[in-house]
Amino acid sequence: MGRYVFKLPDVGEGTAEAEIVVWHAAVGEHIEEDQPLVDVLTDKATVEMTAPVSGLVVSVHGEPGEMAAVGSTLAVIETGGADAGEAKAVDPAPRVAPRPLADPTPKPPIRVTTSPTEPAAPPPPSPEVARARSEEPLASPAVRRRAHELGVALQFVTGGGPAGRIRLEDLERFIASPAERPRMNGGARSPRRDGVDQVKIIGLRRKIAEKMQEAKRRIPHFAYVEEIDVTELEELRAHLNVSAQAGRARLTFLPFLIRALVEVLPRYPQINARFDDDAGIVHRHQAVHAGIATQTANGLIVPVLRHAEERDLWDCAAEIARLAAAARDGKATADELRGSTITITSLGPLGGVVTTPVINHPEVAIIGPNKITERPVVRHGQIVIRKVMNLSSSFDHRVVDGYDAADFIQKVKALLEHPATLFMGFE
């Protein structure tokens, strides 16, 4: 009888551990080769692991929700009579998206333990040479590279080889060891945490910090929130998306909001403006260049939808999608990131009930739609279910009066609640 120890393989670049999502096989069940065994979640994707061999599942390690380290034992499968010695040095090849390094780079071999008695037991620790942690660790290039990929500093790994040399198995043991790397379990208690990470505020993050500080320091903000019934608008939006020609961008709420702003803003020129407060001059713009706040891997950036007034809904939707993709890929040009006259900050489904957005200095207004929810509302003395959304906004009180801001938002509300009027021309 042979036993196959299935270890969590390297599921992607830089992944040191993965969360167990669900087991597709239980102890005592027979499993066929290539049949799903377990799903694991990395910070990038859910990956389905299939059984590399057919056989009886003898043990599984880890409950759903637990983290498993790369290289740690996930399951032991008893293969039906196959000689474990000739063994399955097969790579369990998880079904993952093609790795950027798919080819000749050597993959760490998946180790096979063939001891019939205690298949999953870790190797007994070798006699270890005491070594000061500050000393340069002794390890071969392959071990150093593997450690670097896993984000392990070799100074902290105890080497079991001569003169404390760190061997591949030492590294694997370190990764798998609960003593070294506390692991989560289902209980309500977490291990005590004392560390403080110092993070340097550099690059884009520093830019954001400076910009936000400047905006809050210079601009006396006031916030205004109004509730908008978007039931009809949502029906129209759904209809347009269903009946749209193939290949058109899917319409989100944003193009409609932009349509409303484009209609209303000419009546409130003080809101579509940039305030040069050092010079004491407000530049009131006729064009509507809408900043679209976009979350990227590195932080917030605001690409600009130019001349929103010239664009129809689909054009607007396509351009927003293009700008968001460019921003996220880091390919937005400098020109695409400046010159907005008003900014929209939408968190989509994360929109919450109310936000108090920070104005994108030197602009004077920012609009933040919140989450659309179905709520019971009173219409003509009846309680009815309507799709309702809050619209949050902030204005620069130095150049925008509360009355005007409220009036502006009410006009926007009127248009959005009666979507046909969005396309009739204001007045």
Next chain:
Amino acid sequence: MSRRVETQVLVVGGGPGGYVAAIRCGQLGLRTVLVEADRLGGTCLIRGCIPSKALIHAASQFHDLTRTDGAVRLGINFEGTAKLDLAKTVRWKDGVVDRLSGGVSGLLKRANVEVVAGWASFSDAKTCKVQMADEVLTIGAEHVILANGSVPVELASIPFGGAVISSTEALALERRPERLVVIGAGYIGLELGVAFRKLGSEVTIIEAMDRVLPAFDRALGEPVARWLKRAGVTVHLGARARSLEDGGHGPTLLIETAEKRPLRLHGDAILVTVGRRPNTQGWGLATMAVDLDGPFVRIDDQCRTSMKNVWAIGDLVGEPMLEHKAAAQGEMVAEIIAGARRHFDPVAIAAVCFTEPEIVSAGLSPDEAKAQGKDAITGVFPFSASGRARSMAAADDEGFVRVVARRDDHRILGVQAVGAHVSELSGEFALALEMGALLEDVAGTIHVHPTLGEAFHEAALRALGHAIHV
């Protein structure tokens, strides 16, 4: 005519750093363009390592046939005398270079790398223009790998031109200079000085420091210094080249000797080998917002420059200016661009000197170990006790293998050697260092007899206190 192409990776320079980076990028499926104004292969292949080794080989063959302790001593006699046709030697050397350069071209093609022949000139960090025969090509790239290499340093008082030549011209001389003056006794100057001495030139070497090969430790340079003396090469140590005069019968170099006395040296050729400098001029580096570190481009341990997605490798980024360092960096950068987690962390980058005899140095010398506060022991094994060195008439050049290890755990810190053919041992030395070998590991590895590699084994045994053959 002008045309624009967009690519994922733009590699600037077709030397060993650039072409290796480009091939690896291609293998990893990245769209890659390589720009090179000259032939493919760079300094190493076109005007450095390879052609100089070809010339050194030819010179050694010639030398063996003409000296009394060469072929003649081994009982080989032949009618007539050996004659040198340097123009023909140079053509053979060019053939070697052509073949290898063509090979690089084939490898790039197989890796789907587009090679653009021309001089890249950057207008910003990610865009360059290449002036080609019939058009201007603009290349925009997501990633740029700078592998522009280095050029020989010129002496202001003795500029290149006429009789004053750099290593590049020295490797293409059609006629043997009767008298060659070499300024600078670093490895390039000594390799070429030795080769021309073997070809029959009268060679004089000037060095500002107090010994030849000042970059290597004294013990390694001594056998070379003694060979120079035996071969009749004049060496002026602590001397400085001052100026060039034309005294009517050819160029004359005025030097100041260690005793501060002026001395005039006549030479048909004056070879200046006082170092190399990174090639940072004339291709728009200033427009790229890339920080410098002294004369070099500043990088981190992943070869990233201060500009996002602009990478720099090889001679451009600092010492050691060696082919194998550039290639290793190029390969690493390609993998990082493709998404791998890598950083540059070699234990040792071995250096070799193809002088007479050859020198290898990997890792720390005894002095360097001491300077770093490491308590080290050394073991030296002389080639005079090596059966293999004796059997190839290479035991009398005072060569040796020396291993340096920590006293407490016997971890090997460095290995050096001097002697015939020891360049071929460099790989074993580097492997021992990278694998973290202990003296016992080398002592426990059975080395083939009779080979020169046994000397490494014996040196380790000697450091452990129980050498067999000395």
